[in-house]
Amino acid sequence: MILLLPIGILLTAALAIVILDRIQPKFGTSWLIASGAAIIGWLTIFVLRLRLPTTIQIISWSQPEIPLFGQISLLLDYNAWPYALALITITLAVILTDAARTRYDSTPLSWAASLMITALGLLALQSGTSLTLMITWVIVDILEMAYLLRLEEANRSYGRIVIAYGARTASIMMLFIATLVGWRASGQFDLTQIPQQAGFLFLLAAGLRLGVFPLNMPFLQEPNLRRGAGNIIRLAPVASSLSLLARLPANLVTPSLQRWLPYFLAMLAAAALYAGFRWLTATNEIAGRPFWIVAWAALATTSVLNGVPSASLAWGIALLLPGSLAFLYSPRIQRMNFLMFFGLLGLIGLPFTPAASGWMGLIGSGHTFWTFLFLIAHVMLILGYLNHALRPGGEVGALESWARLVYPLGLILIIQAIATMGLIGWPGSLTAGAWWLGIISLLLIIAAILTARRLGIRPPYLHFPASSLLTKVLDVILPIIEQVLRLDWLYQLIWQANHLIGLALKSFSAILESDGGILWTLLLLVLLISILTGGGVN
Amino acid sequence: MTLNTPLLWVLFPLVIAAIVGALYQRKALSIILTVITAFGLALLAALFPENLTLSIGPLRLVFSENLAILGRQITVKYEILPFISLIYAMTGLWTLSSWFPNTPVAFRPISLVLTALLTAAAGVEPFLYAAVLIQIAILVSVPMLSQGGGATDRGILRYLTLQTLAMPLILLAGWLLTGVETLPADSPLVGQSTILLGLGFALWLGIFPFHSWIPMVAQRSRPNVVGFLVFLFPTTILVFSLNFFNRYTFLRNLPNLAETLQLFGVVMIVIGGLWTAFQTDLKRAFGFSVLTESGFSLAALGLISQGGLNWLMLLFPLRALGFWLWSFALTALENHAEELTFESVRGIARRFPILSAGLILAQFSIAGMPLLASFPIKLALLSATLNAGTAFGVWSFIGNLGLFLFTLRLLFSLLTPQDENTFEKWRLSEKSNEYLPVLIMILILVLLGLFPNNFMDGILNTLTAFTQLQ
Amino acid sequence: MQILPTLAFVVIIMTAMIILIFRDWRINAGALALQYLAAFILVDVSWPTGMAVIKLIVGWMATVTIGFTCMRQQKSTAVEESPASMFFRAVAGLLVILVMFILAPGVQSNIFPGLNLIIVQSGLMLLGMGLMQLGTTAEPYLTVFALLSLLSGFEIIHAGLERSSLLTGLLVLVNLGLALVGVYFIGTGVEKGTEQEEEEVL
DSSP states (O other): OTTHHHHHHHHHHHHHHHHHHHHSOOHHHHHHHHHHHHHHHHHHHHHHGGGOSEEEEEEEEEOSSSEEEEEEEEEEOTTTHHHHHHHHHHHHHHHHHGGGGTTTTOOHHHHHHHHHHHHHHHHHHTBSSHHHHHHHHHHHHHHHHHHHHTSTTHHHHHHHHHHHHHHHHHHHHHHHHHHHHHHHHHSSOOTTSOOHHHHHHHHHHHHHHHTBTTBOOSOSSOOOOOSHHHHHHHHHHHHHHHHHHHHSOTTOSOHHHHTTHHHHHHHHHHHHHHHHHHHHTOSSTTTTHHHHHHHHHHHHHHHHHTTOTTHHHHHHHHHHHHHHHHHHOOSOOGGGTTHHHHHGGGTSOOTTSGGGGGHHHHHTTSOOHHHHHHHHHHHHHHHHHHHHHTOSOOOOOOOOHHHHHHHHHHHHHHHHHHHHHHHHSSTTOSSOOSHHHHHHHHHHHHHHHHHHHHTTOOTTSOOOOTTSHHHHHHHHHHHHHHHHHTTHHHHHHHHHHHHHHHHHHHHHHHHHTSTTHHHHHHHHHHHHHHHHHHTTOO | OEEEHHIIIIIHHHHHHHHHHHTTTOHHHHHHHHHHHHHHHHHHHHHOOTTOEEEETTEEEEEESEEEETTEEEEOOGGGHHHHHHHHHHHHHHHHGGGSTTSOTTHHHHHHHHHHHHHHHHHEESGGGHHHHHHHHHHHHHHHHOOSSSSOOHHHHHHHHHHHHHHHHHHHHHHHTTTOSOOOTTOHHHHHHHHHHHHHHHHHHTOTTTTTHHHHHHHHSOHHHHHHHHHHHHHHHHHHHHHHHHHOHHHHTOTTHHHHHHHHHHHHHHHHHHHHHTOOBHHHHHHHHHHHHHHHHHHHHHTGGGTHHHHHHHHHHHHHHHHHHHHHHHHHHHTTSSSSBTTTTTTGGGTOHHHHHHHHHHHHHHHTOTTSTTHHHHHHHHHHHHHHOHHHHHHHHHHHHHHHHHHHHHHHHHHSOSSTTSOOOOOOOSOHHHHHHHHHHHHHHHHHHHOHHHHHHHHHGGGGGOGGGO | OOHHHHHHHHHHHHHHHHHHHOOOHHHHHHHHHHHHHHHHHHHHHHSOHHHHHHHHHHHHHHHHHHHHHHHHTTOOSOOOOOHHHHHHHHHHHHHHHHHHHHHHHHHHHHTOTTSOHHHHHHHHHHHHHHHHHHHHOOOHHHHHHHHHHHHHHHHHHHHTTOOOHHHHHHHHHHHHHHHHHHHHHHHHSOOHHHHHHHHHHO
16 A cells, blocks of 8 residues: 555645645645655655565456456556656655746646646556556546646647647557457466567557657647646656556567567667757757657667667666756756756766666667667767756846755755666666767767867857858758658648548448438348358358 | 336336326426436336335335236346346436427437337347337337428438338247247258348347438437437347347357357447548537447357357446437537537637537547546457457457547547637636536546446346346 | 239239339329228238238328328429439339349248248238338338338238237337328428428518
């Protein structure tokens, strides 16, 4: 039952905040409730590290009298615990750093939303069975869509919201069929025993949800999600998908899929490179957030395809924690800029850093051309992080006295979690890994920085002059690539096909429903009988 | 004092229906009377003691299961009471939704008559007479489908035609099988009776190509009336069909029958899903989704040896609730929109968010979305279908996606603002008697989706009436 | 004594063709009434006259009910029908007759070996022509006429197979119910001709 404790606390706190806000709005009290609940949840997750793996069965549908299958259960193991810690840390950091954003978008209701979404996110990433995962994904998707639709920009971006929801629904359907295939292969199973025959379908489900496999990026220009609750909304669903990736079997690529592997890797490499570049050149970290997510998710997915699903943990944690450090660092305070460098610890991939264990996932059966491309993408991600971390414009505004304490504390918590991951995150997290790739990446980063200086591109931020040839070329190419990757062309194609097929079906219906429809019905019946008898059906 | 169960569940509702019919101008009273009767009979059926004896104070009422009429019998057995309870409860629920304007006044008395007739059909001996009782029910149902005024709807004519064609086929099949419970496999009667029965049931259930009346009727009639019709008739007819499997050994042992039923089931799922996916008329989509549901029922029948009958029975109440919410939301929206097409309902979600949400969730529930009511059974059924044959399972799954696709397209339309440059705020324009039932039903669907075992075992007791199918 | 049944069979074919070809309700009602008389003669072969006459009475009641309703609705007798469509229906009817003639012996020997061939032929003829009628019209009263014809064809065959009072009673209910439904349709429908007249006035 201890698994339910953090979830229950967060939900209860969210409810309490909502009720308080209705009856007698009190900013301070609400903040205390939110932060208190997040702290208790955070501590509980730490305690749970000592009791891994832990599983509880909540509901079982399998009974002798009623032939239903499946159970709803929670499982916290070494594959889920890092993501659970990351998520609760981010939530706590959001609430703490919101102390500095009282002028902007931090409200009690946004904290309640953050707590609720985190609770659901914890439920999702601790899913013990695919049934549990499907159900939690449904809840998360509906709530996310409802939240986005209430934003003012939804009047123009409703289409994107529905398409994104459609993609999420497709991932749930993929999980549905994966479950059926898995059950047929080996009976009912939990997520630690995903059969090989269903593994690829599970991968597709997670990949669809991450927007990386197959590539779909409906939100290249997001609705204006706030840093606080908006950060949680963006990252909580990602965490549950990443947790699923880590649980996939190592032998997921069956012999029949082996010949397609280069194409999959090519697709992922293209996604990583493009997303990495867009992250590097984004105007700010929030604008670049979708690309940040896709790029790291591509690396995590590649690890699974290369038969090292445990390596996806490293890339997944890099996505969540250092990323959140960048996303939550607002307002920028000059004296605190140095904290961003600690985020590099979770990204750089040097030996005995949290990301070091991830390199084996990019090597797979051997160094290939794809390894090199992923290395380039990694370099771009780091460069982009540096670019955004060192961006000037810090406010030297006055924070309230209590905010001066809790605001940096929130950021420090993330750094602390990064360090924890590196030490005890998962078995094998503290490792030298493929250290040479980490070194190469670092060297490439240094080389890139030096080259940028030489070309007169002023650090600390990357800015191409509008008149430069590179800018002109990018202005032409980037929109085209964006159109392709946003899959607008695919949706148009589907829309046209939908229209044509609809016309054909409508015509057929009109014939059957016309005055002479009975005769047509009889004709179809005769045809059907002749086909069946001709096919040898008795 | 000895009474009989048909008196309670067949004759009594007919009497009440006559009274309700006479009170047609007094809407509230007729609704109350019908609802009380329907729910009361449902509750009685659910709680009726197994020894068929009711003790009310000093009064002791002993019930027999049979009512003799002209040398024949109508039997309402104890074992069938869970099913009777279900159909009367649904009648009551649908009657509650009949307060909407433009619902035909004939709906309330006719709904009781239909339920009573179909109850009689489920228990008449010889059971082949049920074909005539079902035909009478079909004739009785016509006035409630008609909107009144205007040219007669072609859909209703088509419905009447196709359903009437079934009766002679079933009666002829009954004559062929008279006194013959077992037949040798090479007997010509096997083929003849199977074909006649198959055609008869195909006509009744609207199996392709006899399905054309369903979308036609759905398009022109009130959604709540159509919802009631497409729940009650196929459900009762499917239960009636179990009599044939129960009585005739040759049917149970017919080679390839299971595969044929599964094949037709899959075909119906695919056809229904395909047509649903590409609809732009919400009411017609409802009609086409009924085909998909019929397909799932056939597929379940084809999986008798793997416990398919349990899934068949479990689907009934969940489908009923999903159809109810769907038809309720459509009926309510029809009062607020000119038509129920994608074009007409554009942006309506911002003014009627609860009704829109109810509509979307009802469709998702019928489709088998996780968290919602039909998911556990559809999961089990699709799993069994996949185990029976990869092609069957895959195509069933693909066909079932049709309703998902339609729902996403509908969601897009509901959210598309009439004017993209004007920001329309979300507001609750529904009245409480519109949004409260929707919210309650959504909650029920979610609870059933999470805890199917807790509420569903009662309906399975109906299968004890079919001793050979245990 | 096969003369009477044979005569009845011929009458059935003729009346079925008339109902199929013509759209005048008076002609069709008359044909249907005659058809029921022929059906009575055929049912009388298998049943006692006392029971067989029930079919006749019920059939005539149904026909009269619909006929009167048509008359009250002042359905236009000047129905515009192109000769081509009438010719088409005539040819279709002849085709059905031919098919039924071919099928009847096989059906009789395989499915209804105890029945007189005339009975089987008559029943199949009505079934086939009824189906053709249903496939060529959407007019409510014609649809009901077609269904009544179809059911009477079935009852001719069924009379030779089974004799049950309850079933007969129930089938009476069905026939009368069909007639009432027809009345309901006609009563609630609006004449197409009346609509057109109103549009011209406006």
